[in-house]
Amino acid sequence: MLEHACKFEKAFDLFEVRDPFYKVELGNTPDCVDWKNGKKMCQVLKTFYELTVKISGSLYVTSNAFFLEIAQMLVLLKGWVRGSALDVRPMGLKMKEKFDKYWGDPTKMNKFIFFALVVDPRYKFKFLKFMLEESYGNEIGTSLAASVKDELYALYDEYKALYQPSNDHSIEVESSSQQEHDTPYLLVDKYEKQIMLEGDDVANDLDVYLNEKERKVPNVKNFDLLTWWKVNEPRLPILAKLARDVLSVPVSTVASESAFSTGGRVLDPFRSSLNPTMVESLICAQDWLRMGKDPIKVEEDLESIRKHEEALKILGVGVVINEESNQAV
Template structure:
């Protein structure tokens, strides 16, 4: 984190544009700026589009900015869940009644907290988003369901609905937890977490419960819209994962989209090759001392730079062809065996001699964040907040404290 600003600064028409541009200028990030991850309000803001156009004009962004303006995945997942808010609140009400009448009379609060801790769950904070609270209650209910049978309070149909809703929210909660982890996961894991969300919604869409099926249908519509706008940037890091590469993407897409798979794969392959081509760069020309230009012209016996432009282009084409072979070799090489402790960044560092250009590209692509905030802020209804004791401090002092704390973490 290199900037922390008041909300009122960002609320103005040019707020995000000025803040981001200032930060990039002060930290000399013009040529090191790969992507921007933001919530929907900022992503769709005119000033953000203005910023993107400016960087494209300066040729600071790879592949025409295709990987630049990324919507925060936490924001998307919260939007998808909100489509089922009425139904989820009904389920939450059923659970509240069950907990109050059955469990509260049998367990003390301390005993309940011990059981929750044993389950590996964390009690949501008071300011947690509503669906995080419902999910927590669902998990606790399912854990105690066998110990507190009560057909009067929870029929078999309701129990089945609760189980389905919990499965959906568990997948969303897991995705938010992984993607917004303070450990800052590499970008190759995002695709799989979101694919789990897609798979879960697809499985629950076939339920006989009409209201639940309608809820899932609305969620799917929003997810599919997000997928159409994001599948390229989600797939590229997976291509650069030596355990999966393009083969894994093809496997997933064929199962999901059938005959439309070629359309998606073609777009992914084109961007990968274009991005790699940009990382290859042009062949550097030898420096020419202009003060001795006349002497050099005589020494070269007429072979001036202008007459050799076509030769330079030929050399560039040859070099690019050789470098593209590097990409082809990587894609054609066998997959690395999967193991739990696999370190993808270490793998690329170890193979940087074999794939010199591709390793640099992978380093940047794998660093793309999918979340604009850490999990604590992502799960909070109030978003990122500062400590109460900091509220009276000068904004610059608060910015220094917040940024320093983030660096130390």
């Protein structure tokens, strides 16, 4: 509202000059000081607006950007507190106090918001450590970064125990094949079994991922994180499963509330016999159709709709004839 209002500053000034009843009818009217404060407030609130829109999305991953936005907001509030502008500093102090109530102690934060940033190939662990040190000081940042790394490796070990292929089957095959003297033991099979047995000595997915350089993404703004992990899943199979589970956690309740609202419109008192599977299918299909770039224009498809209706009528007549002749369709 402020952004649109500031565009009409000159229009209000001209209106005051041409209409003698301008101030009489409107009462309090904005002067030059009000317009200046409005523009400054618009710049302040724009940061919060962009942050809210970014983390409230429901068609893309939001968990990887959450802590990055928190750190940037902390740096911004610190700048307002230290700034020389007297009109911004009191507001910055109050906002910094509210910020510290929820995000002042990083040790109380859920570690998943840190994990989500680490599994983003544009940032990884080095960037997380840098942000923690810049936001909360070197001592707290370094200690927290080490704690996050230890817990991430512990979580990876749990996924490794669940999804790493077992070597028991290969050992059984080897023992059974040795008992059959008449069956030649192929050298290739023996080599593959040896590689499987030595799998524990090879560096795990997490080590490979953290030690490689950050991969440059051509278009960072439209970067699809889930597609990146889908492409790199053959190279990092266990870590890809962990990343998908971590990134699936939304940081806002907007998506859940939107799903309930959409469900209420799909399942109404006049259409209440749909089963849960059909309701889920309708909601998902609606999202997929809305994601399309080309809008649906019914006016351009009237001919195809007419042909479809004629086909349905013909099908209905055919069913009646078959029913009268007691023949199954």
